[in-house]
Amino acid sequence: MNKESNEFQYSPALESTSIVKIAERYGHFINGKFTSSRSGKTFATINPATEEILAKVAVGSKVDIDLAVKAASGAYKKVWSKLPAKERGKYLYRIARLMQERAREFAIIESLDNGKPIRETRDVDIPLAISHFFYHAGWADKLDYAGLGIAPRAHGVAGQIIPWNFPLLMLAWKIAPALAAGNTVVLKPAETTPLSALLFAEICQEADLPPGVVNIVTGDGKTGAEIIAHRGIDKVAFTGSTEVGKAIALSLATTGKPLSLELGGKGANIVFDDAPLDQAVEGIINGIFFNQGHVCCAGSRLLIQENIYNEFLEKLKNRMGKIRVGNPLDKNTDLGAINSKAQLQKIQTLTRAGAAEGAISWQPESSLPKKGFWYPPTIFTDVTMAHRIAREEIFGPVLSILTFRTAQEAIEKANNTPFGLSAGIWSEKGSRILWVAKELKAGVIWSNTFNKFDPASPFGGYKESGWGREGGRHGLASYLLRNEASAKSPSRKLVR
Numbered sequence: 001m002n003k004e005s006n007e008f009q010y011s012p013a014l015e016s017t018s019i020v021k022i023a024e025r026y027g028h029f030i031n032g033k034f035t036s037s038r039s040g041k042t043f044a045t046i047n048p049a050t051e052e053i054l055a056k057v058a059v060g061s062k063v064d065i066d067l068a069v070k071a072a073s074g075a076y077k078k079v080w081s082k083l084p085a086k087e088r089g090k091y092l093y094r095i096a097r098l099m100q101e102r103a104r105e106f107a108i109i110e111s112l113d114n115g116k117p118i119r120e121t122r123d124v125d126i127p128l129a130i131s132h133f134f135y136h137a138g139w140a141d142k143l144d145y146a147g148l149g150i151a152p153r154a155h156g157v158a159g160q161i162i163p164w165n166f167p168l169l170m171l172a173w174k175i176a177p178a179l180a181a182g183n184t185v186v187l188k189p190a191e192t193t194p195l196s197a198l199l200f201a202e203i204c205q206e207a208d209l210p211p212g213v214v215n216i217v218t219g220d221g222k223t224g225a226e227i228i229a230h231r232g233i234d235k236v237a238f239t240g241s242t243e244v245g246k247a248i249a250l251s252l253a254t255t256g257k258p259l260s261l262e263l264g265g266k267g268a269n270i271v272f273d274d275a276p277l278d279q280a281v282e283g284i285i286n287g288i289f290f291n292q293g294h295v296c297c298a299g300s301r302l303l304i305q306e307n308i309y310n311e312f313l314e315k316l317k318n319r320m321g322k323i324r325v326g327n328p329l330d331k332n333t334d335l336g337a338i339n340s341k342a343q344l345q346k347i348q349t350l351t352r353a354g355a356a357e358g359a360i361s362w363q364p365e366s367s368l369p370k371k372g373f374w375y376p377p378t379i380f381t382d383v384t385m386a387h388r389i390a391r392e393e394i395f396g397p398v399l400s401i402l403t404f405r406t407a408q409e410a411i412e413k414a415n416n417t418p419f420g421l422s423a424g425i426w427s428e429k430g431s432r433i434l435w436v437a438k439e440l441k442a443g444v445i446w447s448n449t450f451n452k453f454d455p456a457s458p459f460g461g462y463k464e465s466g467w468g469r470e471g472g473r474h475g476l477a478s479y480l481l482r483n484e485a486s487a488k489s490p491s492r493k494l495v496r
């Protein structure tokens, strides 16, 4: 018991890392085997909580990518496209079961490499990633019901680029639907978080997945650009920053290659005066401090109805004071490390801009570890829509707070952004929730909850938040081509 505050303190509860074996070096996973990079170049992936090097990882060059694409294309033509659909489903089930068996290992590796708390990797990232494989395993032999005619066709080889904020989950969002739809893949994990994807490569081996169906090439943005530009890639899926997403869209504009983009966001969480306030406070906390705010659909703008502003702010500050920041491997930790030095600098730049433009920042008392990359939970009040912190994605544990008087004003402020990914509505009135939701330009809207994900539910945005949907039937459809032959058959006409 802490005598001064009269509050119970948690003793450390460290997760053991003994079950995890991280190799000193990793090569790419091409054609079912780990192979070193042709150039011999490597980069270090570090633990952002300690700055210790975890492993050296191969940098993918043009030659490596060419090998990976050839492996994926060969596997598509000779094996994967010939396999009965239900056999594809069995592989996906097998992968899901093997991931379950090694779930704890995945959770620890993800926390080490990313900096996120073990409580989240263990209870959110890894189970959700596994559920994507289970869900899509069920789709593999039911593609006739995806709404694209009888026997829709796979594209062939999918080139997939993923970010560092949910490394294994983003891999699952990409690989599970691609394989279920009958494609083979070349995937690149982010340069700061490659380890869970490389552990996934081991799962592919254990599952006896035919060589070449899944290929994982590690590297940075240049490696990603090479994958996207490769002529053997038939479909591109990218999750990452809006800036890179725009560059990719431009580079593919004349090729006709199908492209799905899941980019940034600046989600508004709107709290009306009739909302259950304590429940809303929990939702706001989860909306912005989950995963250190490294979430494209984070509720990074809070809109509070003016007449409850003071009361709500006090409750929010009180709750923020209880957030435990520190070692990601401690099971009590709520807020872990910022993923990289570069990301920390980006957060610092934007928060400095917030203060310089006149917003007021507040942080609860907390002592941050000396080594590693850390940023305390932060709120800004007195924010206006003109401020950079109200318009730009900070991608960190920083909440910008604004007020509104009428629902119409809340809607206008919420929609006044170049993005359109997520929003939250907190109110007791069902009719108001439905009306406001209809007016909001956001791909995903939660009411009286936030950051809830399900593989059956499509996810994606409007405007600069990207194109296309991931998850559910809609997400699956982006890995399929309508079978025009079947759509034009006389029997189809009759049915129509």
Ligand code: ADP
Pocket: 161, 162, 163, 164, 188, 189, 190, 191, 219, 220, 221, 222, 223, 224, 225, 226, 228, 239, 240, 241, 242, 244, 245, 247, 248
């Ligand atoms: P962030 O700013 O959040 O790191 P990025 O968009 O830079 O997001 O990175 C997301 C993913 O895109 C990473 O895997 C990164 O290596 C990759 N990437 C970065 N630049 C390019 C590019 N020009 N073409 C393809 N992939 C890229």
